[in-house]
Amino acid sequence: MGVKERKERDKAEMREMILQSAHKLFIDRGFEEVSIRNIAEAIEYSPATIYLYFKDKNEIFYALHNEAFKRFNGVMADLATIANPFDRLIAMGEKYIQFATEHPKYYEIMFIMESPMDCEENREEWEEGNKALAGLEQLLVGCQQTGRFVGQDPRVLAFSIWSYMHGMCSLSLRKRLRCYTPDEGKRIPKESFENFKTMLSKL
Amino acid sequence: MGVKERKERDKAEMREMILQSAHKLFIDRGFEEVSIRNIAEAIEYSPATIYLYFKDKNEIFYALHNEAFKRFNGVMADLATIANPFDRLIAMGEKYIQFATEHPKYYEIMFIMESPMDCEENREEWEEGNKALAGLEQLLVGCQQTGRFVGQDPRVLAFSIWSYMHGMCSLSLRKRLRCYTPDEGKRIPKESFENFKTMLSKL
DNA sequence: TACTTTTACTAAACACTGTTCATATCTTTA
DNA sequence: TAAAGATATGAACAGTGTTTAGTAAAAGTA
Numbered sequence: 254m255g256v257k258e259r260k261e262r263d264k265a266e267m268r269e270m271i272l273q274s275a276h277k278l279f280i281d282r283g284f285e286e287v288s289i290r291n292i293a294e295a296i297e298y299s300p301a302t303i304y305l306y307f308k309d310k311n312e313i314f315y316a317l318h319n320e321a322f323k324r325f326n327g328v329m330a331d332l333a334t335i336a337n338p339f340d341r342l343i344a345m346g347e348k349y350i351q352f353a354t355e356h357p358k359y360y361e362i363m364f365i366m367e368s369p370m371d372c373e374e375n376r377e378e379w380e381e382g383n384k385a386l387a388g389l390e391q392l393l394v395g396c397q398q399t400g401r402f403v404g405q406d407p408r409v410l411a412f413s414i415w416s417y418m419h420g421m422c423s424l425s426l427r428k429r430l431r432c433y434t435p436d437e438g439k440r441i442p443k444e445s446f447e448n449f450k451t452m453l454s455k456l
Numbered sequence: 457m458g459v460k461e462r463k464e465r466d467k468a469e470m471r472e473m474i475l476q477s478a479h480k481l482f483i484d485r486g487f488e489e490v491s492i493r494n495i496a497e498a499i500e501y502s503p504a505t506i507y508l509y510f511k512d513k514n515e516i517f518y519a520l521h522n523e524a525f526k527r528f529n530g531v532m533a534d535l536a537t538i539a540n541p542f543d544r545l546i547a548m549g550e551k552y553i554q555f556a557t558e559h560p561k562y563y564e565i566m567f568i569m570e571s572p573m574d575c576e577e578n579r580e581e582w583e584e585g586n587k588a589l590a591g592l593e594q595l596l597v598g599c600q601q602t603g604r605f606v607g608q609d610p611r612v613l614a615f616s617i618w619s620y621m622h623g624m625c626s627l628s629l630r631k632r633l634r635c636y637t638p639d640e641g642k643r644i645p646k647e648s649f650e651n652f653k654t655m656l657s658k659l
Numbered sequence: 660t661a662c663t664t665t666t667a668c669t670a671a672a673c674a675c676t677g678t679t680c681a682t683a684t685c686t687t688t689a
Numbered sequence: 690t691a692a693a694g695a696t697a698t699g700a701a702c703a704g705t706g707t708t709t710a711g712t713a714a715a716a717g718t719a
Contacts, residue, residue, distance in 0.1 A: 260695085288676060299698045301679080310677065365568065370631040383635045406647065408640070413620070413648045420623030421615075428573040432586045437611070444609065445616045452655070459716070463666085491705060502669045504708080513706065 268306050270296050275313050276320065280358050284314055284366060311368050318369040321359035322381030328352055329388060338395035343450055345392070346418060350446070353422035365423055386411065402456055417449060471509050473499055478516050479523065483561050487517060487569060514571050521572040524562035525584030531555055532591060541598035546653055548595070549621060553649070556625035568626055589614065605659055620652060 274295040278287045289310060293300040307313050328348055335341040353360040362369055363382070393407035402410060421442055424430060430438045477498040481490045492513060496503040510516050531551055538544040556563040565572055566585070596610035605613060624645055627633060633641045 289678080290676080300677085301699080302697055304678070305696070364627070364632060365630060367630060370634070379632075379634050382632070386635050405651075409644050409647045409651060412644045413651060416623030416627060416648065417616070417620040418623065419627055420619030420621065423626055424567070424619060424622055427568060427570060429567060429582075429585070431573070431582050432589050441612050441615045444612045445619065448608075448612060448616060452659075456655075492707080493705080503706085504669055505667080507707070508667075 264306070271303055271306055271313065272316055272320070276317055279314070279317060279362075283358060284362065284368060311371055314362060314366075315369040318362040318366075319381050321356070321363050322385060324356075324359065325352060325363065326381060326385055326388070329385070338392055338399055339401055339454070342392055342396060342453070345389070346414075346446070346450070349418050350422060353426065357426050360422065360426060364419055365426070386415070389415065405456070414453075421445070467509070474506055474509055474516070475519055475523070479520055482517070482520060482565075486561060487565065487571065514574055517565060517569075518572040521565040521569075522584050524559070524566050525588060527559075527562065528555060528566065529584060529588055529591070532588070541595055541602055542604055542657070545595055545599060545656070548592070549617070549649070549653070552621050553625060556629065560629055563625065563629060567622055568629070589618070592618065608659070617656075624648070 271292060275287065275292050278291055278295060289300050289303055292313075293303055303313075307316075329345060332341050332344050332348065335344055390407050390411045393402060393405075393410055396402050397405070397407065425442065430442070433441060474495060478490065478495050481494055481498060492503050492506055495516075496506055506516075510519075532548060535544050535547050535551065538547055593610050593614045596605060596608075596613055599605055600608070600610065628645065633645070636644060
C-alpha cells in the first residue's frame with residue numbers, strides 16, 4: 254500500500270511549496286517584512302495550515318538559511334578548479350564579498366540575523382554552516398602543504414580570516430560605512446582587502 | 457517672559473524621561489522586545505504621547521544608539537593615560553571585546569541593528585560613530601610617529617582593524633560560533649586575537 | 660475678570676503581527 | 690457503509706506601531 258508513501262510525498266511537496274513562496278517573498282522583502290499571512294496568501298492556503306508543516310516562523314527561516322548556505326557552498330565549490338590552494342583562498346575571499354553584495358538577504362540569514370539560530374533543530378549542529386567553515390580550514394591545510402602559514406593553527410587562521418571578511422561585509426550591509434564619503438566608502442574597503450591579501454601572502 | 461523657556465525645559469525633560477525608560481527596558485529586553493506601549497506604561501503616559509516627542513520608534517533607538525556610543529567613547533578615552541600609542545591600540549582592542557561582551561545590547565544598536573540607521577536625522581552624519589572611528593585613525597597616526605605602520609594609510613588600516621574586531625564580536629554575539637565546541641569557542645577567538653596582535657606588531 | 664487661542668494629552672481605532680484551537684471536510688481503513 | 694484519521698480553516702487571542710479626533714488645562718488677550 255503506497256498510500257503512506259504518497260502522503261509523505263505530498264507532505265514534502267507542501268513543505269517545498271511553502272518554502273519556495275517564503276523564499277521568493279523573503280528575497281525581495283527581508284525577514285521581518287514577510288508575514289505568515291503573506292506566505293499563506295501566496296500559496297492560497299490559510300495561515301493556520303502553515304503551522305501543520307512548520308513549528309513556527311523561525312523554522313521556516315532556518316530552512317531558508319540552510320538553503321542559502323547550500324548556494325554559498327555551491328559558489329565556493331566552483332573554485333575547486335583553481336589548483337593552487339593559495340590562489341583558491343584569494344579567489345574565495347573575492348567570491349565571499351561578491352556573494353554578500355549580490356545576495357544581501359542570503360548573507361543576512363546566514364551570518365547576521367538572530368532568528369534562524371533560535372531554532373530547535375539547530376541547538377547542537379549547524380549543518381551547512383559547518384561545511385563552509387570546514388572547507389576553509391581544509392583549504393588552509395592545503396596551503397600549509399605548499400609551505401604557507403607554517404606554524405599556524407589552521408582552525409585559528411580560518412577564524413581570523415572569516416572574522417575579517419564578515420566584519421567588512423556586515424558593516425557595509427548594515428550601513429555603518431556612512432562615516433565615509435561615497436568615494437571613500439568604496440576605496441577604503443577595496444584597499445583594505447588588497448592589504449589583507451598581501452598580508453596573507455607574507456604570513 | 458520665561459514661559460517659553462520653561463516649556464522648552466519641560467519638553468527636554470519629557471524627552472529625557474522617555475529616553476531613560478526606553479533605555480532601561482532596552483538593556484534587559486532588547487530592541488524588538490520593547491514596545492511603545494511598554495515605554496508609555498513605564499512613564500505613566502499614554503502611548504500616543506510618546507509620538508509628541510519622537511517621530512517614531514526608530515528615532516528613540518537612534519537616540520539610544522548615540523548614547524551607547526558616548527559610553528563607548530568614554531571607555532576608550534580612559535585609555536588616554538597609556539602614553540605609548542601602540543600599547544594604547546592593543547588596550548583598545550581588548551576594551552572593544554570587553555565592551556561587546558559586557559554590553560551586548562549596546563553593541564547591537566551601535567554596529568549590528570538596521571533600525572537606528574534608518575532614521576532621518578542620520579542620513580548624512582553619524583555623529584558619535586564618527587568620533588569613535590576618528591579616534592582610532594588618530595591613534596594610528598600616533599603609532600606612525602613612533603615608526604610603526606610605515607607606508608600604511610591610517611584610514612585603511614583603521615578600517616581593517618575595525619572589520620576584524622567587529623567580525624569577531626558580531627559572529628559571537630549572533631551565535632555563529634556554535635560550529636565550535638564550547639572549549640574551542642573560547643580558545644580559537646582568544647588565539648586569533650593574540651595572533652592579530654603579534655601580526656600588528658610586525659606590520 | 661471673561662473670552663479666546665494654544666498646548667498637552669489621551670481613548671479609540673486602524674491595519675497589522677505570530678500563533679492557537681474548535682470545527683468542518685475530505686480520505687482511508689475496517 | 691460506518692468509524693477513524695488526516696488535513697484544512699475561520700475565528701479568536703494577545704500583542705504590535707501609528708494616527709486621529711476630541712478633551713481639558715494652561716497661556717495670551719480684551
